[in-house]
Amino acid sequence: MIRYLYGDQLGKHPRLARSMFEDRADQFKTRLGWEVTVTEDGQELDVYDDLNPLYVIWETATGLHGGSMRFLPTTGRTMVNEHFLDLTDGVPFQSPFIWECTRFCLSRNAEPGTAAALMLAGGEIMQGFGIRHFVGVFDARMVRIYNRIGAAPEVLGTQGEGRQAISVGLWEFSAAAQQRVSRAAGIPLQTSRGWFEASFGNMAPQSDVSAA
Amino acid sequence: MGFLERVPQLDNVIARLERAEHLEELQTTIEWLRDHYAIDDMVYHWVSSNGTQYGCGTYDPKWVARYLEKGYLRVDPVVIGCYQRFHPVDWRRLDWSGKAARAFMQDAMAHGVGHQGYSIPIRGPHGQFALFTVSHTCTDEEWTHFTELNRRDLILLAHYFNQTALMLEPGRTPEATQPLSPREVETMTLLAVGYSRAQVAETLSISEHTLRVYIESARFKLGAMNTTHAVARAMSRGQIVV
Numbered sequence: 474m475i476r477y478l479y480g481d482q483l484g485k486h487p488r489l490a491r492s493m494f495e496d497r498a499d500q501f502k503t504r505l506g507w508e509v510t511v512t513e514d515g516q517e518l519d520v521y522d523d524l525n526p527l528y529v530i531w532e533t534a535t536g537l538h539g540g541s542m543r544f545l546p547t548t549g550r551t552m553v554n555e556h557f558l559d560l561t562d563g564v565p566f567q568s569p570f571i572w573e574c575t576r577f578c579l580s581r582n583a584e585p586g587t588a589a590a591l592m593l594a595g596g597e598i599m600q601g602f603g604i605r606h607f608v609g610v611f612d613a614r615m616v617r618i619y620n621r622i623g624a625a626p627e628v629l630g631t632q633g634e635g636r637q638a639i640s641v642g643l644w645e646f647s648a649a650a651q652q653r654v655s656r657a658a659g660i661p662l663q664t665s666r667g668w669f670e671a672s673f674g675n676m677a678p679q680s681d682v683s684a685a
Numbered sequence: 686m687g688f689l690e691r692v693p694q695l696d697n698v699i700a701r702l703e704r705a706e707h708l709e710e711l712q713t714t715i716e717w718l719r720d721h722y723a724i725d726d727m728v729y730h731w732v733s734s735n736g737t738q739y740g741c742g743t744y745d746p747k748w749v750a751r752y753l754e755k756g757y758l759r760v761d762p763v764v765i766g767c768y769q770r771f772h773p774v775d776w777r778r779l780d781w782s783g784k785a786a787r788a789f790m791q792d793a794m795a796h797g798v799g800h801q802g803y804s805i806p807i808r809g810p811h812g813q814f815a816l817f818t819v820s821h822t823c824t825d826e827e828w829t830h831f832t833e834l835n836r837r838d839l840i841l842l843a844h845y846f847n848q849t850a851l852m853l854e855p856g857r858t859p860e861a862t863q864p865l866s867p868r869e870v871e872t873m874t875l876l877a878v879g880y881s882r883a884q885v886a887e888t889l890s891i892s893e894h895t896l897r898v899y900i901e902s903a904r905f906k907l908g909a910m911n912t913t914h915a916v917a918r919a920m921s922r923g924q925i926v927v
Contacts, residue, residue, distance in 0.1 A: 570905075
């Protein structure tokens with residue numbers, strides 16, 4: 474299932490959080506050879522994790538991390554504005570309707586459909602919170618996966634080569650893409666919406682409150 | 686119920702916020718906005734990292750005093766649900782099930798606070814946190830309609846209120862106007878001389894998708910409610926020359 478957790482909520486899910494930061498170390502340091510900082514106990518954390526970001530995490534049946542991504546609003550500090558302006562034509566994106574998506578990570582043992590499930594969750598965020606665009610920083614090889622699941626980003630630029638290639642790209646919401654991604658994930662839209670509501674609350678009729 | 690069905694003319698509100706020299710002007714502006722949207726209440730409240738608080742809004746002063754006296758800050762599901770967050774929250778999504786929360790809601794309603802609400806949390810610089818709230822008494826359907834219609838403008842207004850409040854914070858040196866990047870200047874200039882979006886995208890050799898993101902970002906940096914407004918502001922600030 475998908476969980477939406479702010480940084481300060483990870484403490485309630487210690488196994489899930491630890492396995493996420495370990496899988497990030499495995500993906501970004503071990504497999505891709507990026508210059509990221511890994512703690513002594515094998516977790517990859519950066520300064521943006523200190524800003525209480527919103528994590529979207531695929532939790533496996535055994536309660537471990539299967540894949541994840543990290544969101545921050547572009548009205549505050551973001552990785553793309555601080556490190557990747559050369560890939561955006563020098564435009565720092567800043568708007569409450571543009572969120573940054575970074576550290577898109579898939580566990581080595583990720584089940585098929587995990588990437589699609591995460592992208593589906595991205596669509597829930599856009600619809601639920603009125604977000605128009607995501608600007609993402611991702612491993613350039615992810616583009617192939619994004620294309621396959623029907624959620625192709627518009628790539629603004631790429632730096633580095635091979636395993637170290639990093640791209641910046643844009644997504645915006647489309648109902649048709651959401652349907653495609655739902656099929657690729659094997660997850661009905663209703664289920665996806667249910668996970669969103671499990672994290673952010675459902676629209677309880679407010680008359681019940683006044684009657685309470 | 687009298688909600689405006691069209692996007693209201695909010696440009697003059699922004700201009701008023703920009704000219705504001707005292708926090709009291711935020712109060713008159715928020716009253717005007719509340720009347721403009723024809724809703725019960727609109728409230729802006731900030732807490733900075735050193736604990737300083739400032740608020741303005743249209744709640745009955747008796748309710749504000751009661752809120753402080755009862756220490757409702759620790760009970761209020763809106764504050765609990767929004768603190769340290771950055772997504773907007775419809776009050777219907779909050780947890781009102783606890784005994785203290787229910788009692789709080791009843792007390793609030795007894796003081797004339799509407800049972801519907803929409804709150805926008807904002808994270809400012811250096812741990813500053815603010816909350817911008819609209820609230821009303823109406824059916825679920827009416828409230829859903831209102832928030833869907835106005836969510837975007839309310840989120841922008843929330844941010845512009847916060848920027849003004851930060852600017853007026855005692856002892857703070859105002860930050861320079863956010864400059865546009867050369868690419869954004871080109872974009873706004875071409876829009877100003879009447880190019881269509883397709884023509885702008887073609888001229889700049891970018892996709893229309895990328896152009897939409899440039900415009901979205903430039904609009905916010907210019908403190909504008911829409912693209913026309915953004916072009917006008919870029920010109921009046923001398924950021925583009927046509």
